[in-house]
Amino acid sequence: MNSSTLLLAALILLGVGAVITVFIARYRTLCGYVAFVVVLVSSVWISLVSWTALTTGPVTVPLNFVTITAFNSSLEFVVNELSAIFLLLTAFIMTCASLFSIRYIQAPMYQRYSLTRYYPILLLFYISVISVLSVHNMLFFLCFWEFMTWTSYVLVVFHWVEPESSSAGLRYFIAAHVGTGCMVLATIILYSHAGMLDFSALRDTMAQLMVSSPVTAHTVIGLFVIGFATKAGILPFGFWIPAAYRAAPGAFSAVMAGCLEKLGVYGVLVVFMLLTPVSRHTTVWGVWIAVLGTASLFVATLTALQQTDSKHLLSFHSIGQVGYIWLGVGAGLALLRISPPLAVMALVAGLFHAINHGFFKSLLFCSASSAVYRTGVRDMDKMGGLMYIMPVTAVSAIVGSLSISGIPGFNGFVSKWLIFAGTIMGGLSIPSLVFMGIAAIFISAVTLASFVKFLGMVFLGKLEVGPEVERREVPVSMIIPQVALGIFCILFGVLPVVAIKPLYTAVSRMLPGNYAPTFASVFGSSPLTVNLSLTGTASGSWGPIVVLVAFAGCLALAYFIFRMGGAQTRTVPMWLCGEEHPFAEVRYPVHSFLLPFNRLFATIYPSIPMPRLPRPSTILRALNIDDWLYYPGLRLGERIIRVLRATHAGNSQLYMLWVIVGAALAIIVLFTM
Amino acid sequence: MTFVLNLGLALLGGPLLAGVVRKMVKARVHSRQGPPIIQPFYDLFKLLGKEDLESSPSLVLRYAPMVALAAILAAALLTPMGVRPPLGGHGDMIVFTYFITIAAVMVIFAGLVSASPYSMMGAGREIMMHLVVEPVLIICLVIAAIKSGSLVMWDMAAWNYVNGPSISMIVGGVALLLALQAQIGKIPFDIAEAETEIMGGPLVELSGPKLALFEWAFFARQIVYASVLAAIFIPWGTGFALPWNIGAHLLKITVIILLVGLIDVVNPRLRIDQAMSYFFGVVFVALVGMAFALIGA
Numbered sequence: 025m026n027s028s029t030l031l032l033a034a035l036i037l038l039g040v041g042a043v044i045t046v047f048i049a050r051y052r053t054l055c056g057y058v059a060f061v062v063v064l065v066s067s068v069w070i071s072l073v074s075w076t077a078l079t080t081g082p083v084t085v086p087l088n089f090v091t092i093t094a095f096n097s098s099l100e101f102v103v104n105e106l107s108a109i110f111l112l113l114t115a116f117i118m119t120c121a122s123l124f125s126i127r128y129i130q131a132p133m134y135q136r137y138s139l140t141r142y143y144p145i146l147l148l149f150y151i152s153v154i155s156v157l158s159v160h161n162m163l164f165f166l167c168f169w170e171f172m173t174w175t176s177y178v179l180v181v182f183h184w185v186e187p188e189s190s191s192a193g194l195r196y197f198i199a200a201h202v203g204t205g206c207m208v209l210a211t212i213i214l215y216s217h218a219g220m221l222d223f224s225a226l227r228d229t230m231a232q233l234m235v236s237s238p239v240t241a242h243t244v245i246g247l248f249v250i251g252f253a254t255k256a257g258i259l260p261f262g263f264w265i266p267a268a269y270r271a272a273p274g275a276f277s278a279v280m281a282g283c284l285e286k287l288g289v290y291g292v293l294v295v296f297m298l299l300t301p302v303s304r305h306t307t308v309w310g311v312w313i314a315v316l317g318t319a320s321l322f323v324a325t326l327t328a329l330q331q332t333d334s335k336h337l338l339s340f341h342s343i344g345q346v347g348y349i350w351l352g353v354g355a356g357l358a359l360l361r362i363s364p365p366l367a368v369m370a371l372v373a374g375l376f377h378a379i380n381h382g383f384f385k386s387l388l389f390c391s392a393s394s395a396v397y398r399t400g401v402r403d404m405d406k407m408g409g410l411m412y413i414m415p416v417t418a419v420s421a422i423v424g425s426l427s428i429s430g431i432p433g434f435n436g437f438v439s440k441w442l443i444f445a446g447t448i449m450g451g452l453s454i455p456s457l458v459f460m461g462i463a464a465i466f467i468s469a470v471t472l473a474s475f476v477k478f479l480g481m482v483f484l485g486k487l488e489v490g491p492e493v494e495r496r497e498v499p500v501s502m503i504i505p506q507v508a509l510g511i512f513c514i515l516f517g518v519l520p521v522v523a524i525k526p527l528y529t530a531v532s533r534m535l536p537g538n539y540a541p542t543f544a545s546v547f548g549s550s551p552l553t554v555n556l557s558l559t560g561t562a563s564g565s566w567g568p569i570v571v572l573v574a575f576a577g578c579l580a581l582a583y584f585i586f587r588m589g590g591a592q593t594r595t596v597p598m599w600l601c602g603e604e605h606p607f608a609e610v611r612y613p614v615h616s617f618l619l620p621f622n623r624l625f626a627t628i629y630p631s632i633p634m635p636r637l638p639r640p641s642t643i644l645r646a647l648n649i650d651d652w653l654y655y656p657g658l659r660l661g662e663r664i665i666r667v668l669r670a671t672h673a674g675n676s677q678l679y680m681l682w683v684i685v686g687a688a689l690a691i692i693v694l695f696t697m
Numbered sequence: 698m699t700f701v702l703n704l705g706l707a708l709l710g711g712p713l714l715a716g717v718v719r720k721m722v723k724a725r726v727h728s729r730q731g732p733p734i735i736q737p738f739y740d741l742f743k744l745l746g747k748e749d750l751e752s753s754p755s756l757v758l759r760y761a762p763m764v765a766l767a768a769i770l771a772a773a774l775l776t777p778m779g780v781r782p783p784l785g786g787h788g789d790m791i792v793f794t795y796f797i798t799i800a801a802v803m804v805i806f807a808g809l810v811s812a813s814p815y816s817m818m819g820a821g822r823e824i825m826m827h828l829v830v831e832p833v834l835i836i837c838l839v840i841a842a843i844k845s846g847s848l849v850m851w852d853m854a855a856w857n858y859v860n861g862p863s864i865s866m867i868v869g870g871v872a873l874l875l876a877l878q879a880q881i882g883k884i885p886f887d888i889a890e891a892e893t894e895i896m897g898g899p900l901v902e903l904s905g906p907k908l909a910l911f912e913w914a915f916f917a918r919q920i921v922y923a924s925v926l927a928a929i930f931i932p933w934g935t936g937f938a939l940p941w942n943i944g945a946h947l948l949k950i951t952v953i954i955l956l957v958g959l960i961d962v963v964n965p966r967l968r969i970d971q972a973m974s975y976f977f978g979v980v981f982v983a984l985v986g987m988a989f990a991l992i993g994a
Contacts, residue, residue, distance in 0.1 A: 411755070432788075432795050441791050448842050455991045462839055462987075465791070466832045469798060473824045476802060480809035480820075484757060553787055556848075564848035567787030574774055574784055575796075578767035581704075582910060586763055589745030591905045598752045598813050599902065610814045 027076045028085040031101060031158070034066035034073075035151055041066075042147040049140040056126035059143040063122040063150065067115035070154060074108035074115070078526050081105075097163045097221045105530040106297070107157040109375065110283075110290050113382045114157070116512075117282040118150050120505035124390050125275040127499045131397050134273065136185070141178060146276070149175035156287060160298075162211050162221040166204070173200040176284060180272045192267035199264040203254030210247035213240065223298050230300045238305075245309055248295045256288025257343045258350055259320035269339035270402075274393025277335065281342045282386035289349050289378045293371075296357050297534040303361075310358030311454065314351050314447075318460040321347025325467045329474045333402050334392045337478055338385070341428065341471065345381045349374050351464055352443040355450050355457055362453045365541045366446060369556065371531045372524060372546075373442030379523065380435040380516060384427035387509035391421035394498045394506070395482055399489055404478070409487030413495045418483040420506035425479050427513040429472035433572050435516035435523075438554070440468060445556055445564045518568045521551055699783040700774065702943065706924075707773035711916030712737035714951060718958035726962045737916065744909035752902045758810045762903070762910035765803035769917045772796035776921050777854045777928040779946030780939065789848035790838045794831070797921070800914060801827045804889070807911070808899025819898020822969055823889035826879060829976040830886075833876035834925075836983040840869040841929050843990045850929065857932040864994040868986030870930030875979045877926060877953070879972065881919045883961040888969050919957075923950040 041062030048055045077083045082104040090099035103111065129142060152172035159165050177200070181193035215221060217240075218229035233241040254261040269277045292313065296306060321344045328340035352374025359367040394417045395410055396402055411418035427434040430441075447461030489495075497503065516523045524547055532540035548555030553567030600610060645651065671682065716734040724731025733739075751758065774784045775793045801823065808820030842848050844866060845856030857866055879886035890898045897903075900911055927949035967975070 430795065431799060432792055437795065444791050445789075445848055448839055448848065449846075451843060451991065452846065458839065458843065458987065458991065462832070462836055465794070465835045465839075466828075469828055469831045472798060472802060473828055476805050476809070476824065480806075484755065484806070484810050486753070486812045563846060563852070564789045564791075565787055566789070566792060570787040571771065571784055571792065575767060575771045578704075578770035578774075579763060581770065582763040582766040585745070585766070585913070586906050586910055589742070589747070589906055589909075591746055591749045593749045593751055596750045596752055598811070600813065 027073045027083040030069045031073045034069040038151045042144040045143040060122045067119045070115045074111040077103040077108040101158045102160045105533045109530045114283040121275045121279045124505045145178045160223045179276045189271040192271035195264040196268040203251040206247040207251035210244045252288040252291035266339040270335045278386040278389035282382040310354045314354030317347040317350025349378045364539045365546045370446030372527045377439035384424045387424040404481040407482045411483045412487045420510045423510040425475035438520040703773045707917040711920045722958040723962045747905040749905035755810045761803040761807045762907045765800045766914040768796045768799040769914045776924045777851045779943040785851045811902035815895045815901045830879045837869040837873040840990045854928045865989035872983035885964040885967045923953040
């Protein structure tokens with residue numbers, strides 16, 4: 025089969041899978057396996073298509089029979105280099121998440137919910153993501169975007185019985201639609217000028233608008249940026265994220281953080297690379313995007329440090345990490361006209377961080393969900409020492425935490441390092457970037473602190489679970505996704521060039537020719553060491569293998585020193601100054617862990633109460649049938665019955681009187697007839 | 698050759714200089730005789746042979762001391778110590794900062810895994826100190842990066858030697874000197890360990906070779922930080938022939954460490970909130986330095 029058929033086949037297979045899973049949803053395990061196989065097969069096909077797009081150029085699937093003449097649009101799927109990158113990420117994460125779901129969704133807390141609202145919707149969601157990533161027509165883009173919002177909304181409110189879940193869903197629904205509304209408005213403005221909705225036609229229109237009416241052009245770009253920022257979870261537009269990620273089932277939180285958020289990043293790249301030509305505007309908007317990114321990484325990560333709920337902590341970090349991505353992308357766009365090599369580096373950095381964040385955040389959500397699956401609680405204060413019962417999960421969580429904190433040797437380090445290098449070196453031309461870079465480096469240390477807390481409280485320390493908790497590892501089907509994601513975290517950390525090359529291809533083919541320097545002139549020519557050569561000589565370098573080998577050597581030396589004295593080991597109880605205390609008495613709780621520091625930043629994330637909308641009271645009253653029909657009727661009936669009861673209860677003379685009166689009446693009736 | 702120099706200086710120079718400080722500075726201030734100069738080595742070797750008492754069966758606790766020492770040694774391999782550092786072509790200032798951070802994280806891990814309230818409290822303090830002190834190092838290195846146009850630490854040192862002192866580099870150097878005391882865990886900023894208060898904080902449950910490795914890592918850390926300050930921000934004494942370069946570097950770090958030792962011995966310990974507000978001041982000084990660097994001064 026050629027690539028274009030494969031893409032269609034994958035979409036059709038997912039559609040068929042969605043229908044089948046509706047009918048077999050009662051068989052919870054079978055349904056999970058069917059969904060997994062469907063996702064796996066279509067992911068393989070999608071990956072093949074994406075790989076073709078990356079190596080030989082865009083793959084086009086025209087579907088001209090879907091034509092909307094009113095808007096002059098016809099459906100066509102185009103997988104270009106940029107969407108190929110995002111499709112590969114989506115395919116991988118969806119596969120992991122659907123495998124993880126099989127057992128996870130059978131946890132006791134989900135037993136009461138029907139799976140018709142899980143697997144079919146998940147497959148439809150996958151279709152919508154693939155479509156969003158591969159249409160090049162604004163009308164269809166918005167349609168699939170909306171479809172994606174609906175499907176993800178249904179999955180967010182999966183535990184609909186809990187009030188906090190439905191309120192989180194409502195927040196998400198409103199925020200997403202405000203965002204979509206902005207994009208629709210922007211599209212209408214553009215359509216009124218262009219008369220067509222193809223990306224290429226819109227690009228020409230934007231080029232004209234930038235010269236003829238720059239205010240309109242800025243408005244359009246601004247509306248698109250707001251729309252995509254809402255989906256990506258950039259503050260202040262991403263206020264819905266913590267509640268939604270916490271409410272969604274763990275496996276879907278992984279998908280949301282791993283690929284749904286990334287569509288916001290994809291959207292911004294599309295706006296600035298496909299919809300608008302490179303101009304002065306790009307620089308201005310680049311700086312603004314970087315500012316938004318920095319603000320959200322700063323605020324969200326410091327807020328994450330104060331959380332005690334493991335999924336809340338992870339979702340605030342999601343906002344923070346997307347901030348890094350936007351910082352990289354923004355710096356790249358800002359520098360595009362000033363220094364193309366630096367710009368390409370920063371864009372690749374942002375894109376690379378998007379991919380890496382997909383891997384490690386999904387991994388962390390899977391690990392945190394495994395901990396919740398096993399213990400049944402979410403508060404980190406009530407967990408501890410899970411390493412002793414769930415070693416593989418604990419190791420995966422450690423890999424994910426080290427990656428997100430950017431420890432050298434893991435993937436997060438490489439992309440953060442590129443972002444830091446891009447902003448610091450970019451500061452020579454745009455000084456504000458340096459301050460953002462420093463904020464990002466500082467926040468990187470905060471991230472580390474907060475994940476040390478996460479690991480320390482959940483996986484390390486003393487084992488502390490209730491007697492009802494089974495003391496064993498989570499099932500294999502929940503371990504495999506974590507291990508697979510973890511392997512990629514390490515692979516991209518040790519051999520960054522493997523990942524940087526395709527990302528460079530994607531970025532450079534999206535840019536006009538004169539803005540795309542060669543790979544070697546940006547990242548150096550060594551396959552093992554990344555040598556940044558931005559000012560002529562090497563101005564930054566990271567050779568994971570050489571440095572890690574040296575580090576291993578140092579480790580061997582340290583081990584030799586450790587063993588030198590030949591000391592014996594003996595196990596002893598904890599020393600509490602000679603007194604004996606039960607462990608619960610001396611346990612140091614999460615919330616006091618970083619108290620002085622948190623007190624300093626306590627008010628950084630202002631929580632604004634949701635405004636209560638004034639609702640017309642008549643409508644409310646009319647809708648409330650209980651109040652004006654049922655209860656009045658009930659009260660009337662009660663009153664009549666009370667009167668009747670009085671005639672039958674009370675003294676027996678009255679009752680006798682009734683009998684006599686009744687008998688008299690009967691006699692009269694009988695004799696008068 | 699340079700591998701041996703950097704590792705040797707970090708591993709042997711650290712305890713030796715600490716011994717010098719104890720004999721020459723501390724004992725003199727206290728008007729007493731003081732221990733022999735190589736007393737730190739006696740302590741380390743004695744600890745290495747002592748029984749290793751484990752209060753928690755965790756693997757993390759077993760390997761944290763080794764990783765901490767190894768990370769400091771790796772950072773030492775990236776630090777210019779009078780000559781081009783052996784790993785200079787494969788890692789830059791950001792890699793260096795992260796290795797320093799790894800060592801700090803290992804101390805924190807050790808504290809967390811021990812699960813004693815003292816160690817947990819110490820670990821929390823260690824994190825907070827790291828979070829306020831780390832930005833100073835980063836900003837100072839960024840100043841040097843902006844001035845030299847490179848993130849590679851040897852390029853920064855070379856640039857400062859060729860172009861001589863400039864306002865921004867001097868301000869950055871002063872800020873780094875002000876933060877040095879905390880970076881190497883000396884009074885008034887030894888808040889995380891605080892022997893008299895929380896009995897060594899994260900290290901309270903450690904004994905024998907584990908304690909020795911952490912102690913050794915702390916000694917080596919002094920050399921690494923002093924070297925960064927000396928090589929990048931003090932632009933004199935790098936233009937000679939090779940052995941003289943190294944000699945000049947040794948002289949500079951000895952002076953810095955003696956100064957740090959003097960401050961250590963004449964000050965009382967601060968509370969953590971006092972220390973944090975102090976470091977916000979230092980961060981501000983460093984940012985002023987960066988503003989100078991950005992306008993080219």
